[in-house]
Amino acid sequence: ETGVTQTPRHLVMGMTNKKSLKCEQHLGHNAMYWYKQSAKKPLELMFVYNFKEQTENNSVPSRFSPECPNSSHLFLHLHTLQPEDSALYLCASSPRGAEAFFGQGTRLTVV
Amino acid sequence: AQSVAQPEDQVNVAEGNPLTVKCTYSVSGNPYLFWYVQYPNRGLQFLLKYITGDNLVKGSYGFEAEFNKSQTSFHLKKPSALVSDSALYFCAVRDGNTDKLIFGTGTRLQVFP
Numbered sequence: 001e002t003g004v005t006q007t008p009r010h011l012v013m014g015m016t017n018k019k020s021l022k023c024e025q026h027l028g029h030n031a032m033y034w035y036k037q038s039a040k041k042p043l044e045l046m047f048v049y050n051f052k053e054q055t056e057n058n059s060v061p062s063r064f065s066p067e068c069p070n071s072s073h074l075f076l077h078l079h080t081l082q083p084e085d086s087a088l089y090l091c092a093s094s095p096r097g098a099e100a101f102f103g104q105g106t107r108l109t110v111v
Numbered sequence: 112a113q114s115v116a117q118p119e120d121q122v123n124v125a126e127g128n129p130l131t132v133k134c135t136y137s138v139s140g141n142p143y144l145f146w147y148v149q150y151p152n153r154g155l156q157f158l159l160k161y162i163t164g165d166n167l168v169k170g171s172y173g174f175e176a177e178f179n180k181s182q183t184s185f186h187l188k189k190p191s192a193l194v195s196d197s198a199l200y201f202c203a204v205r206d207g208n209t210d211k212l213i214f215g216t217g218t219r220l221q222v223f224p
Contacts, residue, residue, distance in 0.1 A: 002154070031210040043155075043201060043214040050210050090154055092212075097162070097205070099145050100212055102154035 003027045006091050006103035013081065014111055021076040021106045023091030030096055032074040034066060037088040037105070049074060081110045113138040115204050117215035124192045125223050132187040132218045134202030141207040144185040146176055149199040149217075158200075161185060172196070192222045 004025045013019050023032065034046040048056035049068040063085075065077040074091060086109050094100040114137045124130045136142055143162050147155040159170025166178045176187045185202060202215040 002156075004154075006154075033212065035214075042216040045211065045213060048210050048212075055209075056211055088152075092155075094210070094212070096210065097143060097207060099157045099160050100155075100203075101157065102147075104154045105152075107152070 002101040002103065004091060004093055004101050004103040006089075006106050008106060009104060010107045010109075012109045012111060013078065015081060015083070017081075018077070018079040020078065021089055021091075021108075023074040023076075023093075023103055024072060025093040025101070026072055027093060027101065028095070029093035029101070030071060031094045031100075032068060032071075033092040033094075033100065034074065034076055035090040035092065037090060038086075043090070046076075078108075081108075083110050086110045113204055113206050113211065113213050115202050115213055115215035117200075117202055117218045119218050120216075121219045121221060123221045123223065126194050127191050130189050130192045130196070130220065130222070132200050132202075132220060134185045134187065134215060135183050136185060136202070136204040137183060138204055138206045142183075142185075143205040143207050144176075144178060145203040145205075145212075146170065146174070146185075146187050147201045147203060147214075149201065155201060158187070192220075194222050194224055196220060197222045 032049045036044045047066045067075040088105045090105045091103045092100040145160045146158040161178045169175045205212045
């Protein structure tokens with residue numbers, strides 16, 4: 001148990017659906033991350049937030065919309081996704097300059 | 112721009128033998144280096160890190176890594192491999208001045224009985 005909780009663990013959605021992934025940490029970390037992990041692809045950094053401010057958007061399509069309402073919560077809003085967006089989505093948090101702690105991930109399947 | 116390279120997709124080793132998983136990096140500032148392990152359908156677990164200090168760092172489960180500034184490498188090592196070490200291993204780097212944490216492509220370690 002790392003202290004980073006992601007919900008749901010599994011999600012199946014149609015291409016016209018809207019859904020959200022949630023990440024929560026109460027570790028007092030200032031930075032929070034979304035990563036995408038696809039089969040046979042590197043771990044792709046999507047977004048970075050530092051104290052609720054987005055500091056990195058790694059050219060992610062607009063059908064992925066992050067939200068960080070406070071330093072403990074991070075959301076990834078999904079709409080009109082494509083089948084190639086099916087992947088394991090990982091959330092992480094870290095104190096400045098230190099290691100990141102990862103959640104268990106959300107396994108997303110787009111049908 | 113920062114980057115990490117893990118040149119081996121897979122490393123095979125017999126149980127009881129030493130193992131090495133390679134990692135090289137590139138950053139503009141001071142490197143903060145990390146190793147993580149991932150078991151099937153799980154998130155990444157932190158193993159060890161180098162921020163500053165001794166070049167040889169020790170971590171969880173008997174793993175260690177050696178920071179080599181001249182070769183820009185941070186190879187993961189273990190003196191005696193266990194079958195239970197079989198997993199996916201990721202090297203990561205952060206430019207000390209930023210929060211951007213970049214991962215390598217991962218190396219699958221297979222330890223045979």
